[in-house]
Amino acid sequence: MPKLKVLNLFGLQQSSLPSSIDLLRNLQTLCLDYSKVKDFTIIGRLKTLKVLSLQNSVIEEFPIEMSQLTQLRLLDLSNCWKLEGMPTNVISQLSQLEDFFLKGCPIKWKYEELAELKLLSKLTSLELDIKDNNVLPRDFFSKELKRYKISVGDWFFRYPIKSNLVENLRILKFQSNSTVSLEEICGIKKVEVLCIAKSSNDAKDLDETLMRPLFNEKINSNLKVFEWIDGREKRRICWQSQSKTLTICNTNIPIGLLKRFYNLKKLELFEIQNKEIKGLFDLRDLEVLHVLSCHRLMSLLSFSASFQNLKVLNICSYHGLVMKLITPSMAKSLVQLREMSIHYIETFTEIVEYEGDATTMDIVFDNLNKLSLTNLENLICFCSGNYSFSFPSLERLIIERCPNMKIFSPGSLSTPKLHNVYYEKKL
Incomplete structure (x- = not known):
């Protein structure tokens, strides 16, 4: 042979x-x-x-x-x-x-x-894991590769690569205290998935000043996924370019870095530590906003400039401190809203805040198709003010386990397409 x-x-x-x-x-x-x-x-x-x-x-x-x-x-x-x-x-x-x-x-x-x-x-193609980040040669990442999956630091068991990322051609993962400088990372060509893990020995949090050059080079170019994680504290920031989705979990919102995501369409906030979000830029393309278990967040007012294209609003917090949800002026900006879901918030007595003015006001939710209010123990009504509400597109209204809700609103109400209401009072 x-x-x-x-x-x-x-x-x-x-x-x-x-x-x-x-x-x-x-x-x-x-x-x-x-x-x-x-x-x-x-x-x-x-x-x-x-x-x-x-x-x-x-x-x-x-x-x-x-x-x-x-x-x-x-x-x-x-x-x-x-x-x-x-x-x-x-x-x-x-x-x-x-x-x-x-x-x-x-x-x-x-x-x-x-x-x-x-x-x-x-x-042209390289896949390897380097646990000891102190042995990396200088300019190790300067070589042009068509395909690579490289991890630097203790990734193999702590942060296994997710199955939905495996098919990407160019993946780089490293720990934030590694000897890999951000200047070197910015020099890597055409990275598609970039994951940065905070080391358990690193006392510093995500440093916006140091990270900003990396975002300038990577975000909105070839990068499909950017992820910063602190596995010990379960903190996570993840950007997915294909769906234009940003997820922030169990950490403060890095406002400076957030400004790099100018075409953001979906924002998911899980257990963020902010009481209010100051300096948030105008998210003109934002279509979906999920706010889940953000117990410290007191207001969504800073988002109001970003609501003109919002289609889905989902707020859920089991024992949150959210005091103000929607003001009348914010309600008027929700012209594209198609779905609103409010769940498990103990402090809400109304959804649209009554500002105490004696004049009547017309508020129209032109495109709202579904409104769901569930497990709102202290909710009394949708709005306590004598405002006129119009829902020309509303077809689904769900009111479930809101025991103190007696009326929807004292003002006039128009729902020409609403034929059925799902209502359950018991907790």
Whole structure:
């Protein structure tokens, strides 16, 4: 079989390869995925090899003899969970290497070994985990790669990559106290997924001043997902460019960075620490606003300039301190609102605030199709003022477990398309 070019030994159960394998003088592709082979030294004799895949094998150390595979184009060592060593002066000898995959390998990288990767002039795809961020060579990320999935720091077990991100071509993850400077990160080409984790040893919070240059380069260009997380405190900021969605969880809103998301369409706030949101820029494209369990937030007034295109408003907080939800002037700006849902807020007595003026006022929710008010223990009415409300598009009205609500509003009410109301009083 000297002319054999492709050999697939998937799941091979023996601990060593047959000595006769070096007779395959023309072998170009060798697959030993999920094999039990421990000694791969003989593979170094297959000098015509172009593709070598050892995914999920039990290899413990990469043999020095592999440096003889100077024609190798692809080397896949993904998820070799016992592989802890990579000898010096081996990687640099694989001069034709284009694709190099080492994700899921607990390799204890040294500076010299990582520096060799920069010498691979034809390398276009790279996947690897670097736990010790102190061994990174300077300008390690300066190399132009078409495809990469690189994590720097203790990511492998703490922050496993999400399944919905795997298909992206260019992923970079690093911890905020790593030796990777933000200047270097900004120099990385065409990153699609950028994840930054706060180290448990780092006392500082998200630094807007330091992060701003990174946002200038990345947001609204090639970046599909940006995520900052503090796993210990369960704090998270995530931007998804395809849906134009920003999620902020269990932290203060970084107003300075928020200004970079000028085309934001969906904003999700979970347990934010702000009592009020000052300096919030005009979110002209905002269509969906979710405010969930933000117990300290006292008002949504700062959002009012961003409501002209809002289509969905969802407010939910089990024991929140929200005192003001919608003023009459804010209500008039909700011209595009199609759905409003207010749930589990103990302090609300009304949805649209009565400002105490004696004059009547006409308030029209032109496009509101669904209004849901549930589990509002102290809600008395939609509005206590003598205002005239018109809901020309309202078709679904749900009032559930609002025991103190006796009337919708004392003023006039127009709902030409509303034929059924779902009402349940009991808590």
